[in-house]
Amino acid sequence: MDNKAMFNLSYGLFILTAKDGEKDNGCIVNTVGQVTSQPNRISLTVNKANYTHDMILKTKEFNVSVLAENSKFETYRHWGFQSGRNTDKLESISFKRSANGLVYIADETNAFLSAKVVSTLDLGTHTLFIADVTDGEVLSQVPSATYSFYQNNIKPKPASTEKRKGFICTVCGYIYEGETLPDDFICPVCKHPASDFRPL
Structure with a gap:
């Protein structure tokens, strides 16, 4: 199979945020979609290696900020290329709080949604969350x-x-140097598998 065929599926990009006690955190995801309108429900799939995953699993709430075409690479680097386990991702970041008390990002986004988890499904490396939308607002008219x-x-x-000999992650650009890439290799930056790497 040509795994590059998967790249032709249409995905949005989002800043996913959650809160556990006094700790806020967030990460970049591309796995949010509406599944029903009555009730208004969305699906979200999160890699279990992400700290935000554990927060949502515990608290059953999250916000999604929809990234817009005017977003900058530094925003993706900030939210997606470091872990909230050892970094305060909200330090020096402009943010607002929605009615549920969770952070959303108004800059470089065009909308936010608040959601409450109603069911989960274990997908092995990821968890699928089904959630009711509890709030939302359009923030700009810039396309997603x-x-x-x-x-x-x-x-x-x-x-x-x-x-250089090695392999490059087609998702985030991380370079693995070496003659062969282990089949079970996971990108240390974006957590994608070896199938998302190509030779240099």
Whole structure:
């Protein structure tokens, strides 16, 4: 199978936020979609390696800020390339709180949704959350950033890779140096599997 065929599915990009006690956190996801309108429900799939995953599993609440085409790569780096387990992601970041007390990001986004989990499904490496939408607001008219738009217009092109042997993650650009990439390798930055790497 050509795994690159999966890249042609249409995905949005979102900042997912949650709160456990006094600790706020968030990460980048591309797995939010509406599943029903009556009741208004969305699905969300989160990698179990993400700290935000554990917070949602415990508290059953989250917010989703919809990233817009005017979003900058530094925003993706900040929310997606470091762990909230050892970083305060809200330090020096402009944010607001919705009625549920959770953070949402108003800059570089065009809407936010608040949601309460009604069911979960264990998918092995990820958990699928089904949640009722409890609040939402349109923040701007800038179009939503799709995964394809991010790849073509926001993510920097990798530096020259001539004379280097290794593999590059097609999701975040992380480079694994070496002759062979282990089948069970997981990207240390974005947590995607070896199937999302290509040779340099």
